[in-house]
Amino acid sequence: MAQMRIKDIAAEAGVSPATVSRYLNNRPGQMTEETRARIAAVIERTGYRPRAAARNLRSSRTNLIGVILADIANPFSSAMLEGLSASAAARGCSLMTAISGNDPAKEAESLTRLIDAGADGLVVNTCGGNDEAIAAAAGRLPVVLLDRDVADGGIDLVTSNNRELVAGLVDALAAAGSERLCLLTEASDDSPVRRERAEAFTDELSRRGLAGEVVTLADGGATGVGRLDETIRGYAGKRLGLIAVNGLVFLRLTEALAQLGPSLPAGLKIATFDDYPWNHVLFGGVTTAAQDTLTIAERVVERLSERIDVVTTTVGDAAKLAPKRIEVPGHIEHRASTSR
Amino acid sequence: MAQMRIKDIAAEAGVSPATVSRYLNNRPGQMTEETRARIAAVIERTGYRPRAAARNLRSSRTNLIGVILADIANPFSSAMLEGLSASAAARGCSLMTAISGNDPAKEAESLTRLIDAGADGLVVNTCGGNDEAIAAAAGRLPVVLLDRDVADGGIDLVTSNNRELVAGLVDALAAAGSERLCLLTEASDDSPVRRERAEAFTDELSRRGLAGEVVTLADGGATGVGRLDETIRGYAGKRLGLIAVNGLVFLRLTEALAQLGPSLPAGLKIATFDDYPWNHVLFGGVTTAAQDTLTIAERVVERLSERIDVVTTTVGDAAKLAPKRIEVPGHIEHRASTSR
DNA sequence: TCGGTTTACGAAATCGGTTTCGTTTCGAGT
DNA sequence: ACTCGAAACGAAACCGATTTCGTAAACCGA
Numbered sequence: 001m002a003q004m005r006i007k008d009i010a011a012e013a014g015v016s017p018a019t020v021s022r023y024l025n026n027r028p029g030q031m032t033e034e035t036r037a038r039i040a041a042v043i044e045r046t047g048y049r050p051r052a053a054a055r056n057l058r059s060s061r062t063n064l065i066g067v068i069l070a071d072i073a074n075p076f077s078s079a080m081l082e083g084l085s086a087s088a089a090a091r092g093c094s095l096m097t098a099i100s101g102n103d104p105a106k107e108a109e110s111l112t113r114l115i116d117a118g119a120d121g122l123v124v125n126t127c128g129g130n131d132e133a134i135a136a137a138a139g140r141l142p143v144v145l146l147d148r149d150v151a152d153g154g155i156d157l158v159t160s161n162n163r164e165l166v167a168g169l170v171d172a173l174a175a176a177g178s179e180r181l182c183l184l185t186e187a188s189d190d191s192p193v194r195r196e197r198a199e200a201f202t203d204e205l206s207r208r209g210l211a212g213e214v215v216t217l218a219d220g221g222a223t224g225v226g227r228l229d230e231t232i233r234g235y236a237g238k239r240l241g242l243i244a245v246n247g248l249v250f251l252r253l254t255e256a257l258a259q260l261g262p263s264l265p266a267g268l269k270i271a272t273f274d275d276y277p278w279n280h281v282l283f284g285g286v287t288t289a290a291q292d293t294l295t296i297a298e299r300v301v302e303r304l305s306e307r308i309d310v311v312t313t314t315v316g317d318a319a320k321l322a323p324k325r326i327e328v329p330g331h332i333e334h335r336a337s338t339s340r
Numbered sequence: 341m342a343q344m345r346i347k348d349i350a351a352e353a354g355v356s357p358a359t360v361s362r363y364l365n366n367r368p369g370q371m372t373e374e375t376r377a378r379i380a381a382v383i384e385r386t387g388y389r390p391r392a393a394a395r396n397l398r399s400s401r402t403n404l405i406g407v408i409l410a411d412i413a414n415p416f417s418s419a420m421l422e423g424l425s426a427s428a429a430a431r432g433c434s435l436m437t438a439i440s441g442n443d444p445a446k447e448a449e450s451l452t453r454l455i456d457a458g459a460d461g462l463v464v465n466t467c468g469g470n471d472e473a474i475a476a477a478a479g480r481l482p483v484v485l486l487d488r489d490v491a492d493g494g495i496d497l498v499t500s501n502n503r504e505l506v507a508g509l510v511d512a513l514a515a516a517g518s519e520r521l522c523l524l525t526e527a528s529d530d531s532p533v534r535r536e537r538a539e540a541f542t543d544e545l546s547r548r549g550l551a552g553e554v555v556t557l558a559d560g561g562a563t564g565v566g567r568l569d570e571t572i573r574g575y576a577g578k579r580l581g582l583i584a585v586n587g588l589v590f591l592r593l594t595e596a597l598a599q600l601g602p603s604l605p606a607g608l609k610i611a612t613f614d615d616y617p618w619n620h621v622l623f624g625g626v627t628t629a630a631q632d633t634l635t636i637a638e639r640v641v642e643r644l645s646e647r648i649d650v651v652t653t654t655v656g657d658a659a660k661l662a663p664k665r666i667e668v669p670g671h672i673e674h675r676a677s678t679s680r
Numbered sequence: 681t682c683g684g685t686t687t688a689c690g691a692a693a694t695c696g697g698t699t700t701c702g703t704t705t706c707g708a709g710t
Numbered sequence: 711a712c713t714c715g716a717a718a719c720g721a722a723a724c725c726g727a728t729t730t731c732g733t734a735a736a737c738c739g740a
Contacts, residue, residue, distance in 0.1 A: 052458040079413070085437065094437075096437075097421070117403070346698095370717070390697065
């Protein structure tokens with residue numbers, strides 16, 4: 001009795017496989033309380049578990065959600081993965097994950113591999129450069145974009161309220177007495193998220209009549225640090241306020257500042273996106289725009305489930321849901337780096 | 341022509357489905373170069389992709405590897421996931437991931453969910469408390485443990501050479517002039533890894549005739565910090581050397597030290613396990629025992645593949661591989677925190 | 681009591697590949 | 711030319727569930 005099949009269970013319970021199947025999926029066609037109990041008893045006793053492969057074949061549904069993440073080193077991604085995992089599990093789904101490491105080729109490969117593996121739907125945190133492939137995928141199965149949008153549009157997107165978060169950070173710096181604000185970005189990062197934050201930043205400055213600019217650091221290496229050095233020195237004594245556009249930039253900012261000394265230069269205030277665990281340790285605590293990763297994850301899975309249900313329920317593409325942009329509010333963690 | 345089936349391809353190419361199947365899996369029964377080309381052409385033209393569910397059902401193999409991680413916030417875990425993802429993809433496998441968040445109940449649930457979903461094998465970074473369930477799982481399908489062992493033994497394990505890494509950190513501190521060494525651990529962490537490192541630490545101390553002890557911090561909150569404070573103050577001026585047993589403890593250490601001042605007290609040297617990106621920024625760089633996550637991941641997948649091949653190839657459990665413990669050497673990153 | 685409608689359930693088709701087994705073809709050896 | 715073995719390929723069974731369709735029993739109002 002190595003591996004039980006549904007027909008074995010049926011035989012033991014004195015019913016047909018169809019009835020056992022109905023029991024397993026508690027289908028509309030109800031059954032006698034007595035039959036139900038008899039089947040339950042046999043399953044309980046034998047420890048029978050239906051084979052997913054057979055179920056998948058017939059029902060053409062796998063309960064597997066494909067997830068493609070751009071950069072798992074980013075705490076945003078790992079927090080997201082935890083949230084997605086929990087939300088999916090709550091719906092009886094498992095996650096198939098792939099990590100592109102910001103390599104478009106790997107991302108493209110992951111796309112086809114996950115689809116071929118039978119994912120019911122896809123969650124994509126794209127690294128860019130695959131807009132057509134992603135659009136094509138979205139034509140074949142439900143896709144929800146995470147954080148980063150693609151050019152073509154027309155695909156669901158879940159993201160943070162970046163504009164308001166930028167405003168919040170500007171608020172914090174202004175309140176701390178900063179007279180001139182810089183948003184630090186990296187040349188290699190040309191993501192829609194960066195662009196959105198940069199736009200919001202300049203809008204916010206002009207709205208408030210504040211001085212400032214977007215400073216783009218050269219990629220890696222000393223050049224960027226040098227540029228940063230100049231920026232800081234150039235405004236020395238002028239109550240400078242810096243915002244790192246993401247955790248990676250903040251890391252580089254921290255390195256650069258470490259060369260200047262162990263604590264913040266007088267009058268310098270800083271703030272950053274992405275709530276790394278170290279943010280409340282460095283500089284006695286860094287004011288941070290924290291995203292609500294758990295809620296974002298829940299919304300993503302929720303939306304994807306809706307689409308999956310539509311696809312498997314309706315006949316064709318009749319009642320397709322209109323693409324939607326979902327913004328999940330984050331919040332500002334006020335810490336010592338923007339105190340007066 | 342919405343969805344092609346293998347028989348459609350066969351018809352178009354003028355061969356039987358069996359031949360197409362042989363082509364898809366390039367099976368021993370070779371075929372004419374001409375037939376091969378004809379099939380290839382049809383597949384190329386139609387963009388046909390075999391349905392995984394059907395293949396899985398018949399071959400009872402899914403090319404899916406289940407991964408259960410205890411704590412994704414830990415950079416060790418996320419680096420591992422990236423490595424596993426890459427190694428699996430190289431073998432044409434995808435990852436199904438679950439995250440227990442150090443909750444044994446969630447871990448147990450993930451175990452059954454991944455097995456039910458049809459995983460060919462499991463990679464488990466256990467949080468403890470499920471030793472029997474994991475042993476049971478290992479009896480039903482290939483399992484490789486990651487980093488943390490279970491009591492019963494008899495299951496493959498891939499881990500770092502913790503004893504040597506501990507020795508390396510002790511080396512670094514001793515060379516930096518520390519006279520008394522403390523290994524900082526947390527009360528809540530009773531993992532085999534922590535125990536192994538603690539044992540290695542005391543062994544190493546007595547081997548070298550050095551003074552020192554294992555200090556267990558109370559969980560979270562101020563108590564632990566207080567204890568740490570005392571420890572540091574108690575030895576003030578005595579050339580103390582501290583080792584954080586993992587990244588979490590190091591975080592708490594950093595917090596505690598931040599209360600004492602922005603830079604390390606005179607004569608205090610520190611070192612830690614786990615190479616967070618911040619480790620070369622804090623205190624001008626913290627000497628770190630870095631694990632070779634990429635190699636660990638590769639070994640895990642390699643070993644798991646071996647077992648999967650054995651299971652699907654041999655008839656029964658005749659030629660079962662003997663359980664193996666694989667140690668992957670890490671290395672010490674020497675940084676400013678242990679300079680003289 | 682009878683026609684009509686539910687309700688509970690079984691028989692058999694079905695999902696789309698893989699695999700076994702058998703047949704045909706082809707080339708080499710004598 | 712004839713046998714023999716291997717290579718190339720096809721027919722059909724098979725994996726284990728779900729789903730459709732049909733039927734017998736139960737129920738129900740008139």
